[in-house]
Amino acid sequence: MNELFALSMPWWHFVVRGALSYAALLILLRLTGKRTFSDMSPFDIVVLVIVGGALRSAMIGADSSLVGPLLCVATILLLDKLLAHLAARSELINRMLEGTPLLLAAGGQLVAGVLAKAGISKEGLARELRLHGLRSLQEVDEMRLEPNGKISVLKSR
Numbered sequence: 001m002n003e004l005f006a007l008s009m010p011w012w013h014f015v016v017r018g019a020l021s022y023a024a025l026l027i028l029l030r031l032t033g034k035r036t037f038s039d040m041s042p043f044d045i046v047v048l049v050i051v052g053g054a055l056r057s058a059m060i061g062a063d064s065s066l067v068g069p070l071l072c073v074a075t076i077l078l079l080d081k082l083l084a085h086l087a088a089r090s091e092l093i094n095r096m097l098e099g100t101p102l103l104l105a106a107g108g109q110l111v112a113g114v115l116a117k118a119g120i121s122k123e124g125l126a127r128e129l130r131l132h133g134l135r136s137l138q139e140v141d142e143m144r145l146e147p148n149g150k151i152s153v154l155k156s157r
Contacts, residue, residue, distance in 0.1 A: 008063040011071060017059045018072035022079050025055065030099070098147040105143040108156065118145050128153070 007014070059072040087094040104114050104125070115125060125137075132153040134140060142154040 003064070004066040007065050007068055008061065009068075011067075014060065014063070014068045014071035015075045017061070018075035019079055021055050021059045021072075022076045025051065026097075030097075101147060101152075102145040103142070104145055104151070105137055105140050108138040108140055110137065120145070 060068045063069070083093075083097060087097050102114065102118055103111050104118065104120070105111060110125075115122070128143075128151045129135070129137065129140070132155070134153065134155065137143075139156055140153055141156045144152050146152055
């Protein structure tokens, strides 16, 4: 029972490892683009599970206590809460963490080169149109890739 609470390294190592792992994953996800996990496919779920497994050793090393992983999780949750708090109060921090919407189409026309930049195929765009009850791009007043990876559509009148 004592081994549940015996840490293999000082407590603050778990806090630092959790914080660094959180920051690194946040940066990597921002670099991969907005649509990385917006529509979770089986491939995305596999990647998520593998990333979680890979980060386990980065966060807790060889520790087998109960306290070490809890310290990491508490650190990550506190950092997440802190960043959400800061993002709600600062437009700059919010933009850095979440990004900004990307205009895909306006007035029934695609914005040149934006689909490739956003990593959206023509079939993906057509699927989004159908999901919004539209048959063609000409029915679109404005279409944006939102910071959360979803596509919003304002229909023409």
